Amino acid sequence: MKKGxxxxxxxxxxxxxxxxxxxxxxxxxxxxxxxxxxxxxxxxKLAEKLRQLLLENQEETISEKTELLLMFxxxxxxxNNVINPALERGDWVLSDRFTDATYxxxxxxxxxxxxxxxxxxxxxxxxxxxxxxxLFDAPIELGMQRAKKRGSLDRFENEQLAFFNQVRKAYLHxxxxxxxxxxxxxxxxxxxxxxxxxxxxxxxxV
Numbered sequence: 001m002k003k004g005x006x007x008x009x010x011x012x013x014x015x016x017x018x019x020x021x022x023x024x025x026x027x028x029x030x031x032x033x034x035x036x037x038x039x040x041x042x043x044x045k046l047a048e049k050l051r052q053l054l055l056e057n058q059e060e061t062i063s064e065k066t067e068l069l070l071m072f073x074x075x076x077x078x079x080n081n082v083i084n085p086a087l088e089r090g091d092w093v094l095s096d097r098f099t100d101a102t103y104x105x106x107x108x109x110x111x112x113x114x115x116x117x118x119x120x121x122x123x124x125x126x127x128x129x130x131x132x133x134x135l136f137d138a139p140i141e142l143g144m145q146r147a148k149k150r151g152s153l154d155r156f157e158n159e160q161l162a163f164f165n166q167v168r169k170a171y172l173h174x175x176x177x178x179x180x181x182x183x184x185x186x187x188x189x190x191x192x193x194x195x196x197x198x199x200x201x202x203x204x205x206v
Contacts (some may be wrong), residue, residue: 004034004087005205006128008098011167013157014145015187016194018097020136023195024202025123028092031206038097041073044081047074057155071102072120079128099125100174100182105111105156106142108170109163118191132205134198135175138163138187 007024009017021037028035041051050070054062062070075098086093099121107114140161177183185197 001088001090003049004089004091004093006083006087006093006095007130008095008130008133008206009099009136009180010097010100010104010133010171012104012138012140012171013186015136017136019191020185020194020198021094021096024094024198025027025070027199028094028206029108029200031175033206034089034091035094036082038082038089039095040078040098040101041071042074043078043083043095047077050074050077055155060118062155064112067110068102068106068112068117068120071106072124075099076124081123092121096131098133100135100171103174104170104196105166108166108173109125110160111166112129120127120197130181132201133178133185134201135171135184136194137168137172137184140168142188 009021009024013016024036025035040047041054042048050073054067054070054074078117083093083095099117102117102121103114106112107117172184175184183201186196189197
């Protein structure tokens with residue numbers, strides 16, 4: 001059986017990943033492709049509990065190291081129980097965030113040494129990488145305006161603008177380093193133009 005494809009969506013807060021994930025799912029399903037939609041942190045019962053710990057505003061301060069290890073603990077469950085089985089079945093996996101988010105948020109935002117992230121990445125993923133990553137990029141202020149309209153902010157969304165500027169910088173650096181896999185989508189465009197950009201990339205894969 002032909003192995004499935006793995007597509008991830010990345011970007012800061014309020015860049016429209018959820019909306020575009022739905023568009024991608026419908027596009028692929030219209031091509032007769034079986035699609036598994038998931039997210040990080042999360043994707044399994046245990047990983048969703050870890051997500052709750054990571055996103056809730058806690059009384060106790062979560063250290064940068066704890067945050068990083070919880071991310072990879074959730075990812076290990078996600079890969080083992082959802083992503084790899086789906087790809088082996090021949091399904092395509094669409095994930096709202098994956099390891100590029102760790103390089104951006106924990107590496108860029110929290111200033112954790114990226115060599116440590118790379119070691120954990122290899123340990124947990126054993127070489128697994130997305131076939132395509134769509135990085136939705138927009139100015140931080142615009143993204144946060146959109147995020148605030150969704151309601152109460154989670155632990156990450158409550159960070160300062162300086163944090164998100166570092167996250168965005170790290171994402172763009174990752175895209176530069178991995179230009180064959182990571183494709184930048186200008187999220188300030190109209191939704192119609194964003195969808196056209198996405199469709200052009202997907203057509204080359206199906």
